[in-house]
Amino acid sequence: MENKNSLKDILTGRSGRKIKEVITAYAFIAPATILIFIFGIFPVGFALYVSLHKWRIKRSDFIDLRNYVNAIGNLAYVVVFFLGVAALFGLFLLFRQILKMARENSEKPWLTILPGLFYAGTTFAFFRWFYAALPEVLGIADKLRGMERSQSIFMQFLREALRAETVLPAWRTFLWLFLASMVVGGLIYWFWRNKRTMKYQSFFALAFLALGAGVGLIYYTFQRVSAAYAEAFEAGTDPGIWPQFISISAGVFLLILAWMLWQRAPKRNSKGGFLLHILAAAALLVGGWLLIGEIPTIIASGDKDLWEGLKVTVFFSLGTVPFQLAIGLFLAVLLFQKVRGSNIFRILYFIPYVTPGIASAAVFQQMFSNRQSAPVNMFLKFLGLQPQQWLYEPRGILTILGDTLGFTVPTWAAGPSLALMVIIIHNIWTYVGYDTVIYLAGLGNISKEMTDSAEVDGANRWQVFRHIIFPLLSPTTYFLSLIAIIGTFKAFNTLWIFRSNLALGTTDTFSVTIFIEFFEKLRYGYASALAFILFGIIILLSYINNRTQGSKVFYG
Amino acid sequence: MAEKQLQKKRMKFSTQRNIFTYVILLIGVVISLVPFVWMISTSLMNLGEALGTAFFPSELHFENYAEAWRRADFTEYFVNSILITLITLVGQLTFSILAAYAFARMEFPGRDLIFSIMLSTMMIPAMVFTIPNFLTVTWLGRIGPIPWINNWPALTIPFMGSIFSIFMLKQFFAQVPDELFDAAQIDGAGHFRFLTQVVLPLSKAPLMVILVLSFIGTWNSLAWPMLVTNTPDWRPISVGLMSFVTEAGQEINLTMAGAFITILPILIIYFFTQKQFTESIARSGLKG
Numbered sequence: 011m012e013n014k015n016s017l018k019d020i021l022t023g024r025s026g027r028k029i030k031e032v033i034t035a036y037a038f039i040a041p042a043t044i045l046i047f048i049f050g051i052f053p054v055g056f057a058l059y060v061s062l063h064k065w066r067i068k069r070s071d072f073i074d075l076r077n078y079v080n081a082i083g084n085l086a087y088v089v090v091f092f093l094g095v096a097a098l099f100g101l102f103l104l105f106r107q108i109l110k111m112a113r114e115n116s117e118k119p120w121l122t123i124l125p126g127l128f129y130a131g132t133t134f135a136f137f138r139w140f141y142a143a144l145p146e147v148l149g150i151a152d153k154l155r156g157m158e159r160s161q162s163i164f165m166q167f168l169r170e171a172l173r174a175e176t177v178l179p180a181w182r183t184f185l186w187l188f189l190a191s192m193v194v195g196g197l198i199y200w201f202w203r204n205k206r207t208m209k210y211q212s213f214f215a216l217a218f219l220a221l222g223a224g225v226g227l228i229y230y231t232f233q234r235v236s237a238a239y240a241e242a243f244e245a246g247t248d249p250g251i252w253p254q255f256i257s258i259s260a261g262v263f264l265l266i267l268a269w270m271l272w273q274r275a276p277k278r279n280s281k282g283g284f285l286l287h288i289l290a291a292a293a294l295l296v297g298g299w300l301l302i303g304e305i306p307t308i309i310a311s312g313d314k315d316l317w318e319g320l321k322v323t324v325f326f327s328l329g330t331v332p333f334q335l336a337i338g339l340f341l342a343v344l345l346f347q348k349v350r351g352s353n354i355f356r357i358l359y360f361i362p363y364v365t366p367g368i369a370s371a372a373v374f375q376q377m378f379s380n381r382q383s384a385p386v387n388m389f390l391k392f393l394g395l396q397p398q399q400w401l402y403e404p405r406g407i408l409t410i411l412g413d414t415l416g417f418t419v420p421t422w423a424a425g426p427s428l429a430l431m432v433i434i435i436h437n438i439w440t441y442v443g444y445d446t447v448i449y450l451a452g453l454g455n456i457s458k459e460m461t462d463s464a465e466v467d468g469a470n471r472w473q474v475f476r477h478i479i480f481p482l483l484s485p486t487t488y489f490l491s492l493i494a495i496i497g498t499f500k501a502f503n504t505l506w507i508f509r510s511n512l513a514l515g516t517t518d519t520f521s522v523t524i525f526i527e528f529f530e531k532l533r534y535g536y537a538s539a540l541a542f543i544l545f546g547i548i549i550l551l552s553y554i555n556n557r558t559q560g561s562k563v564f565y566g
Numbered sequence: 567m568a569e570k571q572l573q574k575k576r577m578k579f580s581t582q583r584n585i586f587t588y589v590i591l592l593i594g595v596v597i598s599l600v601p602f603v604w605m606i607s608t609s610l611m612n613l614g615e616a617l618g619t620a621f622f623p624s625e626l627h628f629e630n631y632a633e634a635w636r637r638a639d640f641t642e643y644f645v646n647s648i649l650i651t652l653i654t655l656v657g658q659l660t661f662s663i664l665a666a667y668a669f670a671r672m673e674f675p676g677r678d679l680i681f682s683i684m685l686s687t688m689m690i691p692a693m694v695f696t697i698p699n700f701l702t703v704t705w706l707g708r709i710g711p712i713p714w715i716n717n718w719p720a721l722t723i724p725f726m727g728s729i730f731s732i733f734m735l736k737q738f739f740a741q742v743p744d745e746l747f748d749a750a751q752i753d754g755a756g757h758f759r760f761l762t763q764v765v766l767p768l769s770k771a772p773l774m775v776i777l778v779l780s781f782i783g784t785w786n787s788l789a790w791p792m793l794v795t796n797t798p799d800w801r802p803i804s805v806g807l808m809s810f811v812t813e814a815g816q817e818i819n820l821t822m823a824g825a826f827i828t829i830l831p832i833l834i835i836y837f838f839t840q841k842q843f844t845e846s847i848a849r850s851g852l853k854g
Contacts, residue, residue, distance in 0.1 A: 031672060031673070031674070031757075032673075032674040032675070034668075034672070034756075034757055034758075035668040035672040035673070035674040035677075036668075036674060038664040038665060038667060038668035038672070038757075039664070039665040039668045039669065039680070041660075041661040041664065041665075041726075041727070042661040042662060042664065042665035042726075042727045042728075042732060043665065043680060043684070043727070044727070045661065045723070045724070045726050045727025046684050046687070046727040046729055048702065048724075048727075049695065049699055049702070049723075049724040049727065050684070050687045050695065050727065050729070051683065051684075051687055052698075052702075053694065053695045053698035053699050053702070054687070054690065054694060054695075054698075056698035056701070056702070057694050057695070057697060057698045060697060060698060060701070148701075148705060150705075150709055151704075151705050151708035151709055154708060154709060155708075159709070159710070159711060164709055340590075341590075341591070341594055344587050344590055344591055345591065347587060349584075349587060349588070349591065355591055355594075355595065356844060357837075357840050357844070358595050358598060358599065359594060359595070359598055360836075360840070360843075360844055361598060361599070361602070361833070361836070362598055362601075364782060364832055364833070364836045364843075365602075365829055365832065365833070366782070366785055366786045366804065366828055366829060366832055367786055368786060368788060368804045368807055368808060368828070369807060369825040369826075369828040369829045370601060370825075370829075372807065372811050372821060372822075372824075372825045373601045373602075373604070373605045373822065373825055374601065375811075376608070376818045376821065376822065377601060377604060379818075381617065383617060383618050383619045385604060385621070388619055439597070439598070439601075442594075442598075443598065444847070447844050447847060447848050448847070448848055450848065451848030499691065500691050500692060500693075502692075502693075502788070502789050503786065503787075503788040503789065503804075506788060506789070506808075507788075507808060507811075521691070521693055524693045525693070525696075525789060528696070528697055529792070529793065534697055534701075537693075537697055538694075538697050538698070540693075541691065541693040541694040541696075541697065542694065544691050544693060544694075545690055545691055545694050548689065548691055549689070552689070
């Protein structure tokens with residue numbers, strides 16, 4: 011009944027206008043969406059494809075996970091396996107959600123499994139076609155070499171590429187599955203008309219996608235691992251994947267368990283709470299011991315440049331973020347006390363942030379030059395200290411400090427190199443103003459009544475800050491720390507300007523390492539694998555930041 | 567009596583604290599600005615002074631700027647950078663305004679899905695995109711009528727679709743009251759006319775911020791221009807400054823002049839727009 015009406019309505023005014031509006035909307039978003047797709051979404055799939063190949067300027071053999079194994083050793087297998095496990099866990103969560111929804115509305119959604127299956131199948135078929143067609147389409151450029159670039163020739167090659175014998179069957183499967191899922195989806199929608207039909211269908215589709223991905227990844231890792239064992243058996247060595255696998259998984263599992271127990275434990279001093287805390291601490295210790303025991307093996311089997319890069323990045327993050335936030339907060343609190351001319355201060359503090367980093371890095375490079383007469387070395391002389399090599403100094407700051415004070419610091423405790431310190435200082439200098447401005451806005455949102463009433467109750471200024479202002483600023487702190495940490499992992503431009511061969515790579519963060527692999531060593535496949543590892547680390551960091559800090563964020 | 571004394575004490579305390587506050591704030595200003603002062607003063611020295619210990623030049627050598635400009639070929643790099651920025655901005659603003667308007671004020675199937683997929687790509691580090699985009703751009707140049715490498719398309723077109731600009735404009739467009747649209751519709755205006763004649767004149771502030779931020783972004787980009795250009799024909803100022811710094815080496819009075827030349831346009835734009843700029847940054851930051 012309702013449906014008939016809407017069919018009729020299409021021909022009359024109201025629905026016609028609606029369709030026109032939808033078409034206008036698609037036309038409006040088309041240019042931006044197409045560009046973001048080509049240069050922002052498609053590249054993710056393309057980079058994955060590149061990372062699974064030996065690829066130096068030109069594509070060579072498909073080598074599955076070996077780029078990743080070269081980078082992080084057997085850890086690659088462990089990570090892929092657990093990605094599969096995570097997908098299966100997602101399947102479980104989806105299923106629970108579906109059951110809950112079905113129970114709440116007392117309906118039987120089982121018929122929608124069928125379209126869900128078809129949708130998931132269509133998606134997988136699409137990716138199969140995508141990866142089959144990609145090399146053929148890329149190859150067109152080579153075929154066109156030396157030929158006249160006309161549209162008709164290109165279209166002819168494109169047709170040939172899409173009809174290649176590896177591509178066409180995949181396309182046909184996709185097409186049939188697509189048509190079938192349209193029909194099935196439509197039929198189910200027709201038979202079981204319900205507000206939630208589409209929701210159930212998409213949930214089931216997601217569940218099947220998770221199932222396929224999970225089973226596929228786990229099966230794939232097992233296959234790879236047994237292949238690696240077979241290879242090692244022939245060479246007479248032991249790849250040692252299984253023991254490593256077991257201890258890493260057990261370690262991670264125990265750490266998660268410790269975290270969960272700690273969270274569950276009641277705050278008050280009860281016997282149960284005490285027991286839970288003890289258990290959590292034990293799990294933490296054993297898990298941590300297992301993981302720390304594995305670290306040397308992993309590092310030994312991975313790429314040395316990568317671990318160095320990671321270490322430098324961690325130093326860079328830890329050296330920058332806390333100081334930058336603390337100084338920014340301090341200046342913001344000072345500025346907030348109705349200082350005369352606070353607007354001018356704000357404008358001036360913001361200048362380093364808007365200055366092109368390349369230019370300010372060039373200035374810092376000269377201020378921290380190794381010349382005796384450079385400003386910073388002059389300042390050290392004025393303080394009665396030795397001039398330093400700064401950006402050309404690969405030795406760690408603690409080693410240098412130890413040398414001047416007359417004792418030796420072990421190599422593992424050398425700390426960030428002096429060259430990296432210059433970069434850290436430059437980074438803090440750049441971002442303090444930005445943090446100040448955002449903290450100022452955050453302070454402006456705190457109601458005056460709260461701080462006033464605390465002062466009436468006899469709290470001193472420090473207590474007001476510590477117990478009222480700082481907790482109320484936690485959303486701002488959370489936001490700024492997340493941006494700053496991710497920023498240090500992504501930073502490239504200034505690091506490239508500051509880079510000098512004399513610093514012996516002690517300023518090469520993860521991003522710089524990737525760029526060198528790509529730009530100088532021309533290892534496209536390996537660099538893509540590294541970029542994905544960086545992506546994984548950023549996701550992990552945001553997740554941890556979200557879990558640990560996000561739960562404490564207080565939205566007053 | 568006692569109360570008066572207390573008040574006096576408090577006042578004295580607060581003036582002391584005020585002085586302390588100002589001193590700290592001024593130290594902050596000095597630290598923020600010393601590199602700029604040193605840069606400008608070094609850029610006006612002769613080479614001997616610049617390599618010496620002087621902080622201020624004994625006489626002003628403005629000819630350093632002319633020499634740095636000539637030696638670094640800044641004319642070419644400036645023209646390149648301005649062209650790249652203009653082309654990128656025109657494309658980015660047009661496409662972002664249209665898309666943001668549709669996402670904010672129109673209803674169409676898949677709206678939220680498309681938007682959230684695009685938004686989720688903001689987390690991905692640029693290094694993941696760099697390699698495939700370089701391959702894509704090379705490919706497009708080899709199959710298309712014009713080359714992309716060493717040419718403007720590679721430097722501008724990939725940046726025309728900006729999810730950040732769309733996001734920021736969408737937030738703003740969604741706040742335009744519905745009554746205005748109803749009134750416009752009664753007057754017979756469609757979406758496009760409503761957008762150009764009502765919404766855009768109301769959104770000068772966010773447009774200005776996007777303009778300035780994209781300007782800074784383009785002015786400051788280094789890795790991508792290094793990849794897609796290998797001749798100076800289309801190289802932007804960032805790459806130009808970098809090669810000048812390596813080439814001029816110890817002639818730091820010239821490199822500092824070059825650095826100042828690079829910074830100046832951004833500073834001028836910042837001082838003209840600083841009010842909207844800092845406020846929008848603060849607001850966008852709070853939304854997180």
